[in-house]
Amino acid sequence: MPLLEVNDLHTQFFTRDGVVRAVDGVSFHLDQGETLGLVGESGCGKSVTALSLMRLIPQPPGKIVKGSISFDGQDVLKMDDDDVRSIRGNNIAMIFQDPMTSLNPVLTISRQISEALELHMKLDKGEARKRTIELLELVGIPSAKKRVDDYPHQFSGGMRQRVMIAMALSCQPKLILADEPTTALDVTIQAQILELLKGLAKEFRTAFILITHDLGVVAGMTQRIHVMYAGRIVEKADTGELFANPKMPYTWGLLRSIPRLDESRKAKLVPIEGLPPDLIAPPPGCKFEPRCQYRRDICREKEPDLTPVPNAKPDHEARCWGTQNVPGGGWLMDTDWRREVGDTRVLEEIKQEAASETSTDAPGE
Amino acid sequence: MATTTATGRSAAERAAELNVIARKQRSLWRDALYRLLRNRAAILGLAVIVLAAIIAILAPFIAPYDPLKVDTKFNQLEPVWTGSKYTNPAYPLGTDQLGRDILSRLMWAARVSMVVGFIPTTMVFAIGIAVGLSAGYFGGWVDQGLMRLTDIVYAFPDFLFVLIIVASFRNSAFGNLLGGLVLIFAAVAIVGWIGIARLTRGQVLALKEREFVEAARAIGAGPTRIMTKHLLPNALAPLIVTAAFAVPGAIIGEATLSFLGVGIKPPTPSWGAMINEGFIGFSANPWAVLLPAICISIVMLAFTFVGDGLRDALDPRMKS
Numbered sequence: 001m002p003l004l005e006v007n008d009l010h011t012q013f014f015t016r017d018g019v020v021r022a023v024d025g026v027s028f029h030l031d032q033g034e035t036l037g038l039v040g041e042s043g044c045g046k047s048v049t050a051l052s053l054m055r056l057i058p059q060p061p062g063k064i065v066k067g068s069i070s071f072d073g074q075d076v077l078k079m080d081d082d083d084v085r086s087i088r089g090n091n092i093a094m095i096f097q098d099p100m101t102s103l104n105p106v107l108t109i110s111r112q113i114s115e116a117l118e119l120h121m122k123l124d125k126g127e128a129r130k131r132t133i134e135l136l137e138l139v140g141i142p143s144a145k146k147r148v149d150d151y152p153h154q155f156s157g158g159m160r161q162r163v164m165i166a167m168a169l170s171c172q173p174k175l176i177l178a179d180e181p182t183t184a185l186d187v188t189i190q191a192q193i194l195e196l197l198k199g200l201a202k203e204f205r206t207a208f209i210l211i212t213h214d215l216g217v218v219a220g221m222t223q224r225i226h227v228m229y230a231g232r233i234v235e236k237a238d239t240g241e242l243f244a245n246p247k248m249p250y251t252w253g254l255l256r257s258i259p260r261l262d263e264s265r266k267a268k269l270v271p272i273e274g275l276p277p278d279l280i281a282p283p284p285g286c287k288f289e290p291r292c293q294y295r296r297d298i299c300r301e302k303e304p305d306l307t308p309v310p311n312a313k314p315d316h317e318a319r320c321w322g323t324q325n326v327p328g329g330g331w332l333m334d335t336d337w338r339r340e341v342g343d344t345r346v347l348e349e350i351k352q353e354a355a356s357e358t359s360t361d362a363p364g365e
Numbered sequence: 366m367a368t369t370t371a372t373g374r375s376a377a378e379r380a381a382e383l384n385v386i387a388r389k390q391r392s393l394w395r396d397a398l399y400r401l402l403r404n405r406a407a408i409l410g411l412a413v414i415v416l417a418a419i420i421a422i423l424a425p426f427i428a429p430y431d432p433l434k435v436d437t438k439f440n441q442l443e444p445v446w447t448g449s450k451y452t453n454p455a456y457p458l459g460t461d462q463l464g465r466d467i468l469s470r471l472m473w474a475a476r477v478s479m480v481v482g483f484i485p486t487t488m489v490f491a492i493g494i495a496v497g498l499s500a501g502y503f504g505g506w507v508d509q510g511l512m513r514l515t516d517i518v519y520a521f522p523d524f525l526f527v528l529i530i531v532a533s534f535r536n537s538a539f540g541n542l543l544g545g546l547v548l549i550f551a552a553v554a555i556v557g558w559i560g561i562a563r564l565t566r567g568q569v570l571a572l573k574e575r576e577f578v579e580a581a582r583a584i585g586a587g588p589t590r591i592m593t594k595h596l597l598p599n600a601l602a603p604l605i606v607t608a609a610f611a612v613p614g615a616i617i618g619e620a621t622l623s624f625l626g627v628g629i630k631p632p633t634p635s636w637g638a639m640i641n642e643g644f645i646g647f648s649a650n651p652w653a654v655l656l657p658a659i660c661i662s663i664v665m666l667a668f669t670f671v672g673d674g675l676r677d678a679l680d681p682r683m684k685s
Binding site: 054056060085086087088090093094096098101102103104105107115116119120164167 | 580585586594599
């Protein structure tokens with residue numbers, strides 16, 4: 001039985017302008033000790049997915065309207081508030097994006113890490129303090145014993161993220177959700193933190209969900225990657241498979257927009273034109289169609305399902321007419337995404353559309 | 366190299382020392398205390414308050430006379446320094462029109478003022494913080510309900526409301542508790558919590574959107590814990606300053622009520638009541654009015670100094 005099984009999850013926000021379908025039918029599973037990457041642009045529903053797993057969606061305006069989340073055999077969505085609280089921090093922990101704002105400025109580091117220990121493991125003050133020092137040492141805080149009584153403002157960004165990781169680890173959870181854990185850090189610290197997470201995941205056999213917009217971050221970290229777009233998963237694959245053999249134009253776009261060491265320095269980074277769709281009124285067909293250089297009429301008419309990719313590894317699934325064996329589909333089966341950037345006329349069209357949209361949306365910018 | 370081994374410490378110990386910032390770190394509150402103690406006016410204010418508190422506590426032992434003892438032979442005496450013929454060295458600050466010793470009465474009255482200053486303020490804080498925290502944190506209908514209630518209380522003119530409460534319950538069993546003190550506590554508390562509630566709610570509304578609150582929720586902390594451990598300590602600084610100014614407000618409130626004759630029941634001495642009583646014989650002996658008025662002014666000024674000092678000390682922008 002998998003540790004976590006998410007089925008057809010729908011999380012929506014009810015706003016004055018309409019219903020925002022932030023997560024729209026997401027299904028995935030995660031085994032004990034496995035690391036999974038959720039990748040996508042801002043506003044694709046990655047964070048909302050993570051918050052839904054812990055039932056931390058602010059309500060109102062948010063609501064999980066449909067689906068099931070089964071964690072360790074229990075349905076999280078059917079639990080009462082007390083049961084959910086006993087899972088949070090204890091079985092599922094979360095590492096937040098910005099360590100500068102995620103720690104309470106008026107509490108000492110020791111108080112903050114001890115909190116979860118006192119809540120869930122019922123340790124007394126002395127035991128909690130001892131364990132806190134151990135945890136700080138574990139995440140690589142030098143002279144932990146002297147620094148437990150410091151306040152967050154006395155720590156640097158990277159150290160605070162280490163403290164956040166120590167907090168997440170404190171009750172030895174089975175699953176840690178890391179929401180962009182390195183985005184607020186500079187590149188060298190980013191590498192250190194990722195290395196630390198990787199080591200800890202291995203050591204404690206903790207399952208990880210790593211949420212990021214940066215495919216470079218997940219490359220060395222995760223076993224599987226799910227690419228999200230407009231509240232849906234658009235491609236699922238093993239990490240190696242996804243990088244070697246991506247099958248969805250959106251994934252191609254993401255891959256083209258990260259620099260590669262093995263390419264000539266003259267090679268240009270190609271951004272994806274346009275912006276993710278409005279999740280109140282998304283396009284009727286494929287959600288990526290308006291920005292896709294490879295689009296055909298079928299894409300506008302009907303949305304493809306997430307289906308196994310032919311001639312690929314078994315777990316590889318993609319949501320694209322171009323890579324499905326259906327009448328009128330399959331035109332991207334043999335496309336080499338590195339060479340063929342698609343129809344240049346479509347590309348021009350998209351560029352113009354994107355330019356006009358941004359100029360009307362944000363005058364003066 | 367020889368010098369390092371001579372210290373007799375292991376390499377690990379020395380490495381640990383290298384990683385410690387040499388300066389001793391101070392906490393936020395200790396920093397604030399340090400700034401407060403460097404403020405001379407605040408120290409003076411604190412000293413006056415402490416002195417008044419000591420006098421209030423020790424009044425039964427240090428007061429030369431029973432404050433209620435009537436001595437008709439020596440009524441309307443003036444203080445000794447006036448040099449008039451109506452003085453008596455046995456009564457250094459004179460007597461009132463019933464011949465009660467003013468010095469003793471002033472000392473005993475300090476008790477009323479101290480108690481009236483602190484107890485209703487504590488009550489006001491308990492109510493105001495509870496209301497403000499819940500309204501701000503839960504939002505929705507809880508917020509709507511509590512804030513409409515505050516608006517209703519706010520709509521009454523403060524003092525008139527207190528006056529109405531005190532006047533209507535004055536002769537009930539509740540109004541007679543502790544010579545009317547309990548009624549005054551209740552009246553001051555009923556109108557006083559609004560400011561604190563609004564201030565707390567405003568702070569909470571800003572604070573609850575901060576990420577550390579979400580982080581606390583993510584480790585499984587419940588609403589009570591988040592409110593008391595995460596939100597309240599962050600909102601405390603402006604509340605403390607407000608408290609420092611609320612205490613003299615309550616003292617003057619009691620004095621005003623007693624002056625108007627609806628506060629502390631006679632014969633219990635209170636500075637406001639003493640002004641009221643002294644008023645009758647004002648032309649004969651103005652000191653019976655002036656002395657309690659001076660006491661009120663000094664204590665008020667002391668609290669204002671402390672309040673200002675606290676405000677400066679707790680505002681990081683004032684850091685020098």
